[in-house]
Amino acid sequence: MVFVQTMDEIVLAAANGMKMVTQMLLSKETDQERLGIAAYFGKSAEQILTATVSYVGKANYKEAEKYIRDFRTWTGSSGNYPLIEIAAVNGRFTLDFIQPFSSPLIVNAFSKELEDNGITYDLQDVTRLDVPNIQLPWSK
Structure with a gap:
């Protein structure tokens, strides 16, 4: 039935x-209550997500595109699961696997x-991102 749904329905x-989430947040009187709902x-x-895939889309830089090797969107990973960012420029796709x-x-x-499907690719770089271990009050 998922395939039967239209984009409008989704x-x-x-x-x-x-x-509904916005109404729930606005119904609370304090920021602490709102943060509690957000934390929930x-x-x-x-607990239910395994990965997030984000397709930024095709960059449209017209004549300048031939000088662009890749187009990247960097963001933090989400929770305990990987985030895959996809963007396209100059006839190439750039994929960033961001994981905690x-x-x-x-x-x-x-x-x-x-490789099994005969698709060639360039592994540009592997970067380990070290961030401070910050404990936010609502994430305890």
Whole structure:
């Protein structure tokens, strides 16, 4: 049935869900209560999500595109699951695997899948991002 849904239905359902969350947040009197609700939704999402894929789209730099090697959108990882950012420029796709763990398992499996299907790619770089261990009051 998922494939039977139209894009309009999906957009309307998402907008309705955001409306309900916004109404719930606005019904609270203090920021502390609102942060508690946000923390609850964050914990719930971490328990059900396995990965997030974000497609930024095709950069449209017209004549300047031939000078652009890649187009990257860098953001922090989400929770305990990987985030894959995809962008396109100059006839090429750039994929960034951002994950809160060091195992190369997912990237290696993706690379193998590309190779098995005869798709050539360039592994540009692997970067380990070290961030401070900050404990936010609502994430305890």
